[in-house]
Amino acid sequence: MHGSCGLWALLLLLATAGPTTALKEDEKQLMVQLHNLYRTQVSPPASDMLQMRWDPELAAFAKAYAQKCVWGHNKDRGRRGENLFAITDEGLDLPLAVEEWHHEREHYNFSAAVCATGQMCGHYTQVVWSKTERIGCGSHFCETLQGVEETNIHLLVCNYEPPGNVKGQRPYLEGKPCSQCPLDYSCENALCEPVRGPEEAQELTPLVTEGPSTVADEALGPGKTNTPSLATETPSFSGREVSGSLATTAPPTVGTKAPSSLGKEEPASMATKAPPSQNAEVPSISATATLLFSEEDPGPLPRSTHLPVLRAAHDIASKTSTSPTRPESSQHPTGEPQPRALEEVEAEVKVPSSSEVLASVLPARAQPGEPQATLGHPKSLPNFPSDSASGNAIGGRTLALQSSLPGADGPEKPSRKPPNSSGHTWAHSSGLLLLPPLLWAGLL
Amino acid sequence: MLSISASECICPDRILLFTMKMHLGRFLVLATFVAACNAGCYVQTLDMPTDDSPPGCKDDDGKHHPLKSSWRTSDCQDCFCEENEITCCNIAPMPVEFDRKKCQVILNEENCTFSVVEYKDPQKSCDVHGWNL
Numbered sequence: 001m002h003g004s005c006g007l008w009a010l011l012l013l014l015a016t017a018g019p020t021t022a023l024k025e026d027e028k029q030l031m032v033q034l035h036n037l038y039r040t041q042v043s044p045p046a047s048d049m050l051q052m053r054w055d056p057e058l059a060a061f062a063k064a065y066a067q068k069c070v071w072g073h074n075k076d077r078g079r080r081g082e083n084l085f086a087i088t089d090e091g092l093d094l095p096l097a098v099e100e101w102h103h104e105r106e107h108y109n110f111s112a113a114v115c116a117t118g119q120m121c122g123h124y125t126q127v128v129w130s131k132t133e134r135i136g137c138g139s140h141f142c143e144t145l146q147g148v149e150e151t152n153i154h155l156l157v158c159n160y161e162p163p164g165n166v167k168g169q170r171p172y173l174e175g176k177p178c179s180q181c182p183l184d185y186s187c188e189n190a191l192c193e194p195v196r197g198p199e200e201a202q203e204l205t206p207l208v209t210e211g212p213s214t215v216a217d218e219a220l221g222p223g224k225t226n227t228p229s230l231a232t233e234t235p236s237f238s239g240r241e242v243s244g245s246l247a248t249t250a251p252p253t254v255g256t257k258a259p260s261s262l263g264k265e266e267p268a269s270m271a272t273k274a275p276p277s278q279n280a281e282v283p284s285i286s287a288t289a290t291l292l293f294s295e296e297d298p299g300p301l302p303r304s305t306h307l308p309v310l311r312a313a314h315d316i317a318s319k320t321s322t323s324p325t326r327p328e329s330s331q332h333p334t335g336e337p338q339p340r341a342l343e344e345v346e347a348e349v350k351v352p353s354s355s356e357v358l359a360s361v362l363p364a365r366a367q368p369g370e371p372q373a374t375l376g377h378p379k380s381l382p383n384f385p386s387d388s389a390s391g392n393a394i395g396g397r398t399l400a401l402q403s404s405l406p407g408a409d410g411p412e413k414p415s416r417k418p419p420n421s422s423g424h425t426w427a428h429s430s431g432l433l434l435l436p437p438l439l440w441a442g443l444l
Numbered sequence: 445m446l447s448i449s450a451s452e453c454i455c456p457d458r459i460l461l462f463t464m465k466m467h468l469g470r471f472l473v474l475a476t477f478v479a480a481c482n483a484g485c486y487v488q489t490l491d492m493p494t495d496d497s498p499p500g501c502k503d504d505d506g507k508h509h510p511l512k513s514s515w516r517t518s519d520c521q522d523c524f525c526e527e528n529e530i531t532c533c534n535i536a537p538m539p540v541e542f543d544r545k546k547c548q549v550i551l552n553e554e555n556c557t558f559s560v561v562e563y564k565d566p567q568k569s570c571d572v573h574g575w576n577l
Binding site for chain 1: 484485486487488489514522524526531535537538540541572573574576577
């Protein structure tokens with residue numbers, strides 16, 4: 001049974017989820033997830049960390065700027081924070097981008113509120129700036145950029161509100177998670193989440209009806225949606241302790257999302273390249289969403305497609321052998337595996353498509369306690385391809401997906417090296433290897 | 445096995461930072477990272493202006509900037525004067541995706557750009573695939 005379902009899902013994925021729609025939709029959610037994941041894993045812990053949510057207007061703003069292909073920050077960004085990432089290669093790797101920003105953490109001394117001399121920290125501190133609760137990103141493939149000789153670059157622009165990096169302030173208040181949330185905020189997975197007001201609730205309604213999670217995320221903004229969107233759920237997973245539960249919960253969510261809404265919305269969005277700020281409302285969501293990540297570019301998305309599969313494989317493999325790559329991670333008091341976080345995040349990000357597939361395939365299978373489905377490092381891959389994967393693999397994948405979502409890291413997860421291009425390559429290949437087993441599983 | 449030594453970082457001059465040496469058996473890898481300080485964007489909130497103060501912003505050096513004007517700092521930041529605040533962003537994209545084992549980043553202060561060259565032979569430039577801005 002599962003098999004047939006899985007196959008169906010797989011085919012569906014291959015047929016529809018291609019490079020275009022779903023992935024992009026997922027990318028938006030993943031960006032939110034990645035940010036929230038990192039935000040839940042700050043060390044020392046934050047007492048006032050707000051949950052970050054997608055903001056269509058910001059996204060449109062970011063997208064509009066990305067399309068200008070300028071090699072530098074937006075001078076008209078006003079009171080918006082801004083992180084940029086540019087990459088050549090085949091495509092834009094969102095997890096890598098956020099990870100690169102987050103890596104600056106290595107140079108940031110929270111207690112002293114200083115950045116190591118000569119190092120960069122601003123991207124990291126923006127990612128974990130507690131008062132920043134809205135994010136919107138857009139990307140664009142630029143054949144040429146103003147100000148540099150570089151060509152064929154994927155440019156990612158993320159804008160934030162309120163802006164972070166206020167000189168003289170720390171990125172967040174240290175303390176027990178959620179112990180200093182603003183009024184009208186509740187605690188959700190160690191992040192302060194706004195309590196929905198009546199008006200917001202109304203807005204939500206439409207979204208819900210529209211369906212899938214994706215929409216909800218964007219549209220909503222602040223509130224939490226009924227529909228489990230990755231974004232919302234993510235946080236919970238992040239909780240290390242929660243790990244067990246994560247597995248169970250997560251899968252379903254993922255499944256819901258992917259397929260449906262994305263397809264519809266994307267197209268629309270593409271059409272609307274419209275300038276920022278116009279659509280604030282729910283309905284607009286689709287439009288906004290699309291605006292953001294919809295790229296005309298050839299390449300950015302592709303990766304995600306492949307990755308997902310890889311991830312799954314990873315998970316499986318990782319179970320057997322995980323190796324902590326980053327030394328630093330262990331340092332954190334909380335025992336949070338920061339490095340891991342990255343891995344997981346990556347997993348999530350890359351997973352999107354696959355995750356969806358998987359989810360749909362094995363929704364019920366999600367195993368609790370598997371949060372650890374870490375992406376082991378590349379070396380584990382070899383094992384992966386094996387058939388054993390098929391049966392358990394699926395479960396493993398599912399887990400992976402889930403765990404990946406929010407920081408479902410077990411405390412002890414091994415960390416993985418920051419993704420280098422090489423890693424990606426690997427991923428691709430592994431993904432291909434994984435396909436056959438998946439198909440088999442589906443058939444059975 | 446793995447030793448990381450930090451050499452000096454002259455932030456104001458933006459020259460570089462640290463060297464990481466990895467001894468792996470007979471394999472010696474040297475990686476040098478150079479970075480500018482405070483890369484990214486930041487906001488500096490200004491004190492409320494007094495009645496007799498001209499509209500605009502006063503930076504840390506005490507220099508006055510007209511409202512809505514922009515300027516480039518000596519440390520490769522583009523700043524803008526907003527109402528009661530100064531916003532700045534680093535203008536030198538930081539290479540982050542390159543062969544860190546073989547190459548090092550060097551900041552060219554004159555034009556606020558980074559170049560990535562081979563550690564052993566600074567005359568040879570290295571491929572860079574990704575940047576943080």
